[in-house]
Amino acid sequence: MNALEERLTERRRDFHRNPELGFQENRTRLEVARELRAIGLEVHEGVGVVGVLRSGKGNRAIALRADMDALPIAETSVHDHVSETPGVMHACGHDGHMTMLLGAAARLAKNPDFDGTAVFLFQPNEEHGLGARAMIDEGVLERFPVDEVYAIHNLPGAPTGQVSSRTGIICNSETLFEIEVQGRGGHASMPQTGVDAITVASEIVLALQTIVARKLPPAAGTVVSVTEFVTDGQRNVLPGQAILKGDFRARSPEDRTAVKKFMRQISEGVAAAHGVTVSVSFAAEFIETINAQEPTDAVYRAAEAAGCETVRERPPMSFSEDFAQFSNAVPGCFLLMGNGETGAHGQPLHASDYDFNDELLPIGAEFWVQLVRDRLPFRKD
DSSP, X not given: OOHHHHHHHHHHHHHHHSOOOTTOOHHHHHHHHHHHXXXXXXXXXXXXXXXXXXXXXXXXXXXXXXXXXXXXXXXXXXXXXXXXXXXXXXXXXHHHHHHHHHHHHHHHHXXXXXXXXXXXXXXSOTTTTOHHHHHHHTTHXXXXXXSEEEEEEEEETSOTTOXXXXXXXXXXXXXXXXXXXXXXXXXXXXXXXXXXXXXXXXXXXXXXXXXIIIISOXXXXXXXXXXXXXXXXXXXXXXXXXXXXXXEEESSHHHHHHHHHHXXXXXXXHHHHHTOEEEEEEXXXXXXXXXXXXXXXXXXXXXXXXXXXXXXXXXXXXXXXXXXXXXXXXXXXXXXXXXXXXXXXXXXXXXXXXXXXXXXXXXXXXXXXXXXXXXXXXXXX
């Protein structure tokens, strides 16, 4: 391990030992700001942290984003840098994302061989889809206007350092839903005297699966998941109320609208068949993440220049990403970088024994440096 790898590994593992949940990244923000100042960047602190590095006389600017928050998951790993915060861990690799970006900022500050402005965005609360919007609402894009914006997410199960992306939709939207069934409770020995809310809600759960299987094209990429089933029943009491909660993912605003319509039709139809009432509500958490053509092409070039295996036009990811708010406001590209195929590095994101691959740290930092050079080159004339 060379000096750079050792320094980045130490930094990443410190972040891992000290995870913080969304909008609670107090220590993390202080550490990020301290490191950015130490390498000579102009630093601005708000809901997130912004580092600004200017070089040459160019007017172009690009932004590079890393997310800072951890997850409410109890870590079950056995390595020597496990979380020291009970019930909280970096199970999505945001510790690595921050470290790669800090490494790139340090390299560029030491050798600013680009012409323009590089803006380093360290965003809070990505996991709940609130941090990017909070930074935008605070005015980050007005205060630090940029021409393009980029973000990396590690991808367990893919070869270490492999870069993949695509033009157009790269990550699904996420919409939360809640379906409340109002039946009529009764005695468990005499179900015919009431309307068992569990039975009605169970029919709705099964019927919702026909949205993906029969109401949308097979390649639509929609996912509908019921994740909670709550009733007011007891050991010998049939429930009069049942609440279903969950989320659905979609790859276009049109599909989002269609899924909402079908969910209402199905829920109201099943409820009507049983003579009970139902209410359906939705909350959009994440919009679709869309990659623009030119920034995506730039990602491919930078990846190849950095020596990374590159996969173009990969299939879209079914998960959602708060970066969508940035790329909705400014042309951008969200890319995946392989985290490794075995052990903790190959475990799924959000698994309690997942860990970011430290071998990826210098690779990611080098990619960021190459991207800045590509998008902010010195003019030859």
